[in-house]
Amino acid sequence: MTKVVFLHPDLGIGGAERLVVDAALALKGKGCDVQFVTSHHSPQHCFVETRDGTLPVTVVGDWLPRHIFGRFYALCAYVRMIYAAVYVVFFSGLAPDIVFCDQVSVCVPFLRIGGFKVLFYCHFPDQLLTQPGSALKSFYRAPLNWLEETTTGLADRILVNSIFTAGVFRDTFKRLHVQPTVLYPTMNTDVFDNTTPLPISEILNKEFADSAVLFLSINRYERKKNLKLALDAMCELKNCLSASEWLHVHLVMAGGYDTRVNENVEHYDELLSHANTLGLTEKVTFMKSPSDVEKISLLKHCHCLIYTPPNEHFGIVPLEAMYAGKPVIAANSGGPTETVVNDVTGFLCNLKPEDFAHAMLKCIQNEGVRTKLGKAGQDRIKKLFSFMAFSDQLLEIVHSLHDMKDKVE
Structure with a gap:
């Protein structure tokens, strides 16, 4: 042995x-x-x-x-x-x-x-x-x-x-x-497959209508992860939607948070402040260090993943999202260009809020697009990244x- x-x-x-x-x-x-x-x-x-x-x-x-x-x-x-x-x-x-x-x-x-x-x-x-x-x-x-x-x-x-x-x-x-x-x-798909997702209301302590569209960002609370881009994209998205459409859109930002790491503590507070400045306090929920069950539940309940780091070395979260059958909107650089296929399993975007918002809009307005991209992502993971x-x-x-x-x- x-x-x-x-x-x-x-x-x-x-x-x-x-x-x-x-x-x-x-x-x-x-x-x-x-x-x-x-x-x-x-x-x-x-x-x-x-x-x-x-x-x-x-x-x-x-x-x-x-x-x-x-x-x-x-x-x-x-x-x-x-x-x-x-x-x-x-x-x-x-x-x-x-x-x-x-x-x-x-x-x-x-x-x-x-x-x-x-x-x-x-x-x-x-x-x-x-x-x-x-x-x-x-x-x-x-x-x-x-x-x-x-x-x-x-x-x-x-x-x-x-x-x-x-x-x-x-x-x-x-x-x-x-x-x-x-x-x-x-990714360990056995754990993913054998986890019963928690109700989204239990995880976030909020109730959502069946028509709600949940965007999800998962990353450590570090400045290099460019998390403010997700908030800025939400602000741009608001301008593209009617009041009734905007009512049902929500962003969940979950990420690793270690009190021993000053940057985690500081950047979390920076993001809270930025969301408040943009008038998004009621449209964004922040989570610190979700458990494995909570993370898997979020991936299964969300409608689309927002992945903002530029030149990410690889990025495991896009794999997890694709395995869950969710489209991925990611920066068009680094590792995600090897995992996400543009217009096939998601969208690769320039690091501009308006570009991310445009991709998010496609996922909101056409459920068929979300389903098609999600299925293609599942197939890609099983074939190449099992x-x-x-x-x-x-x-x-x-x-x-x-x-x-x-x-x-």
Whole structure:
């Protein structure tokens, strides 16, 4: 039995966390022994499979600081991951055949010291996730950026989440002559199929008429997710509808919210204020960190997904919406251009409120369009992004690394 340890910095709720959880479930379903090691895991802010015992989780080094006086987040993340890697190599007794790590590559050389084969999943180069700043910040980031590129190149196999990210990887890590393998994220359709949706009135504490049209946005409360665009699009949409039509339109904005993350707290308040300024307070409902059941229920009850991040690395939520049979209105850039087919499974739009509003109008005024797009989305997910296809590809990669390990020994 192949033993795989997943080493992840913070096992909370997000696209990266969903991917590693699905990867662990896929390998477990194929007969592998899987275990998580992480620097942080809160039962109140995690996916259920990491809480109910389905996937064993060991937390190490959570006492180490996440920042120093509100700064040096990246440096602290590196230290925490090195500590976790040292634990896996010298103190855990796990003796994995393969370590699957992601997000922070600085742990890779320490894992190699232990003689483990390392599979590194690059969701996106970490150095591109930080905003450019002062000369002092550039001086601080320079060695970290060099270290990220160097340690990423030490992995035995490198995976990325989309063709878009593969291109960014090559453009960013110019010293590495590596062709990463694209392993598209998936979704665990069994959980989706076996979840009985909650009534929408119970989730939102509001009653809606049968004629209501619900738009849904699901994203972490981060500024880079461009969530204000959904509110601005709603404002534009109001001008396109009669008073009676507008009466039945509602937007639900749900997303990951962690009180430890200042940006989550600040941006949530910014969005509330922006909705109020636009006169949309009664037309928008905000939700913090919906549970898995609530999220699935929202996807099943909504009529259309609004996905606003520009140049998103991949984007798992559009997959979930298409599997639920809902059209997706997304930015015409990044990962969604590989998952959403314009005018077939949804609409790819320029980052303008009026463009999003125009697509939303099509979904409001023609139920047949919504049904057609939703059905095409379901078919596309089952054909190209199924959990089985993901599991088979990942298992093949793991077996190839295991075979390499056997040959060396």
